[in-house]
Amino acid sequence: MAERRTYHHGTLRQALVDGAKEILAESGHEQFSLNEVARRAGVSTAAPYRHFRNRDELLGAVAEEGYATLADKLENADGLAALGGVYVRFAHDNPGLFVTMFRSRPGGTESAAGRAAFETLLRAVSAAQHSGEIATHASPEITARSLWVTLHGLAVLHLQQPHDRYGLGGEPEQLAATTLSALLGLKSD
Amino acid sequence: MAERRTYHHGTLRQALVDGAKEILAESGHEQFSLNEVARRAGVSTAAPYRHFRNRDELLGAVAEEGYATLADKLENADGLAALGGVYVRFAHDNPGLFVTMFRSRPGGTESAAGRAAFETLLRAVSAAQHSGEIATHASPEITARSLWVTLHGLAVLHLQQPHDRYGLGGEPEQLAATTLSALLGLKSD
DNA sequence: CTGCTATGTTAGTGCCGTTCACATCGAACG
DNA sequence: CGTTCGATGTGAACGGCACTAACATAGCAG
Secondary structure, three states: OOOOOOOOOOOHHHHHHHHHHHHHHHHOHHHOOHHHHHHHHOOOOOHHHHOOOOHHHHHHHHHHHHHHHHHHHHHOOOOHHHHHHHHHHHHHHOHHHHHHHHOOOOOOOOOHHHHHHHHHHHHHHHHHHHOOOOOOOOOHHHHHHHHHHHHHHHHHHHHHOOOOHHHOOOOHHHHHHHHHHHHHOOOOO | OOOOOOOOOOOHHHHHHHHHHHHHHHHOHHHOOHHHHHHHHOOOOOHHHHOOOOHHHHHHHHHHHHHHHHHHHHHOOOOHHHHHHHHHHHHHHOHHHHHHHHOOOOOOOOOHHHHHHHHHHHHHHHHHHHOOOOOOOOOHHHHHHHHHHHHHHHHHHHHHOOOOHHHOOOOHHHHHHHHHHHHHOOOOO
8 A cells, every 4th residue: 555654544444444345355254354454554453443443343334335336236237137147246256345244243233225225126126026027926025035035145155156066156147047037937138 | 071081082073073063052153263162172272183174174074064964954844845944944043053054165075965955955846846836937956056045045144134124033934934935936834 | 012103282383353551643722 | 823632543562363393192003
């Protein structure tokens, strides 16, 4: 990172979030280290504690930005199949970030962006139900939740089966299309 | 654990695996510590390295036993809805173990028990397709994979939404039934 | 009985997250 | 314009972690 001439960094908080994203992209969630983030930002290992209570809170801020990015990408997808492709593609392209976003942390706070992402999916499901593209076995809410669950499972398992085990190693868009087609009879043209 | 009178433990390897399971059950995957496992087994922190190359290899052995247990439970389930219930229930009752089994570890070895579990699901899907219980949008293999993906996503999201967010906090069997019904129109009685 | 090998211990290394006392600085106020 | 005060940074610690190297013990095979 750029040299710092002043005693105070000025924009350390965002620099830490950005650095954390970098590390997650390079080395994955398991290798993440708060000390390493501080080193990259050119500050002491104690500095981050002026902006975050602990390591988890920094990762939470990172996750929040991840949710916002994902919600935005989902918004620009048209149709259920495309939505699914975007979701799995996001996990594929940002595995460290994705794991950080959805790692088990009981009691985690609700994310506004996460909710927005779900609303986008919900709208797509409602439209597909009304157009008859998919069957109406349940309410839009339940159906959307069920589809989210499916896409999430697909993303998670895709990330950890790099050797194409169970055929889960293919291209994200293809995987999403095949899976939605198998469950819903959804055509993905 | 029981006091040890001899210099050599005798069955340390299994004691370590069992102790690791205990810790996972009590404190979860994130809190797991190899030193703590050694302490519980009443040996030095270096002893585990006579039986496992590193922490990950011990967790791998734990995961393998987890796969075997899960495969066994799935085998004794009748019908798709029951199978789904068993899967999500297992995650619910053994969150630490479940996370350990499916944590991201690129290049992880194929598990025989994991494969067996999938075969069980595959048989159930074939039967359901032949009886007309579910539609035949795709091959049994693809359909089984898609259902596994769904159940897995359900389990994962259930584990991390303890406050019933998105309605994912309910009883495992109920969640599985509702989800399969929404996607497939599957009746669960 | 002797010695080999498997399995244990002790004592260390370096990294981690976190805290505490102290340093610096910018902005708010007299 | 000078002072002070809160926000933000540093350096030096603490205990815990995964892991390693050198050494100790013991069970087993000759």
